[in-house]
Amino acid sequence: MFMVLKDLFDLPVETKKKNVGSRPFSGYVGRSQQSPLYESLGIEEPDLPSQVQAFTDLIWPNGNPRFCRTVKSMSKMMVELEQIIRKMIFESFGVEKKYYESSVNDTEYGIHFVKYDAPPNNETGVGARPHTDGGFISILNYSLPGLEVLSKENDQWLLVEPRQGTFTVFVADALKAWSNGRFHLATHKVTMRGKKNRYTYVMFAIPKDEAVIEAPKELVDKDHPLAFRPFKQMDFFRFYLTNSSPQDNALQSFAGI
Numbered sequence: 001m002f003m004v005l006k007d008l009f010d011l012p013v014e015t016k017k018k019n020v021g022s023r024p025f026s027g028y029v030g031r032s033q034q035s036p037l038y039e040s041l042g043i044e045e046p047d048l049p050s051q052v053q054a055f056t057d058l059i060w061p062n063g064n065p066r067f068c069r070t071v072k073s074m075s076k077m078m079v080e081l082e083q084i085i086r087k088m089i090f091e092s093f094g095v096e097k098k099y100y101e102s103s104v105n106d107t108e109y110g111i112h113f114v115k116y117d118a119p120p121n122n123e124t125g126v127g128a129r130p131h132t133d134g135g136f137i138s139i140l141n142y143s144l145p146g147l148e149v150l151s152k153e154n155d156q157w158l159l160v161e162p163r164q165g166t167f168t169v170f171v172a173d174a175l176k177a178w179s180n181g182r183f184h185l186a187t188h189k190v191t192m193r194g195k196k197n198r199y200t201y202v203m204f205a206i207p208k209d210e211a212v213i214e215a216p217k218e219l220v221d222k223d224h225p226l227a228f229r230p231f232k233q234m235d236f237f238r239f240y241l242t243n244s245s246p247q248d249n250a251l252q253s254f255a256g257i
């Protein structure tokens, strides 16, 4: 994956800009004054091989079988992994039989590729600002350290050490709401150090626009009153884009009771 991602990001900006997504951030995001080290590209519904093929054809009209093959098979495996994790979560709450199937049907996937440039002059640089992820579950892998997670105990930033053969999994906003607040939503950021560029790929599992995110009634009782009103991902996303800065607790302001 990291080899094919290097091929992708090494292309001219004009080529990368050909990837236009249907959502903000899902096409091409180029380096900006706000985030000078950050660049990303996304493929919507990469679990459909035709989508990965279409992306490859758009970016490499003469073909790039290695990219296409690698991203297709990685996407398939990451989606399987996401569904295993989702199933374990639903089982652990004893609601798998009733809700798992429909929650998968109400999910769409997006894969994001990110390149962070090494900061100039050997300094440290902001790769990604503190944020929480907007979907249900995110699964990621990265070529170098740099990911930091805000500890819920003492507000310290903890460096996540990459470990070969493992992925990092984040609970995202909708899962926190679905779990009636039982899951902690970890704020994270990326700090760049050293002389090497860093590559990340992330599979986002996101509730479909029209799906209603609502805690199962089995997770609501006297000791755990409803923490978030039911909402649609689409409306939350719109709120997130227009009303909040990354540092805000957007989920709480949007749907918190």
Ligand SMILES: O=C(O)CCC(=O)C(=O)O
Binding pocket: 112, 114, 128, 133, 140, 142, 146, 147, 188, 189, 190, 200, 202
């Ligand atoms: O690059 C990383 O390690 C984190 C990426 C991330 O947080 C995101 O894309 O939402």
Ligand SMILES: [Fe+2]
Binding pocket: 131, 132, 133, 188
């Ligand atoms: Fe993130």
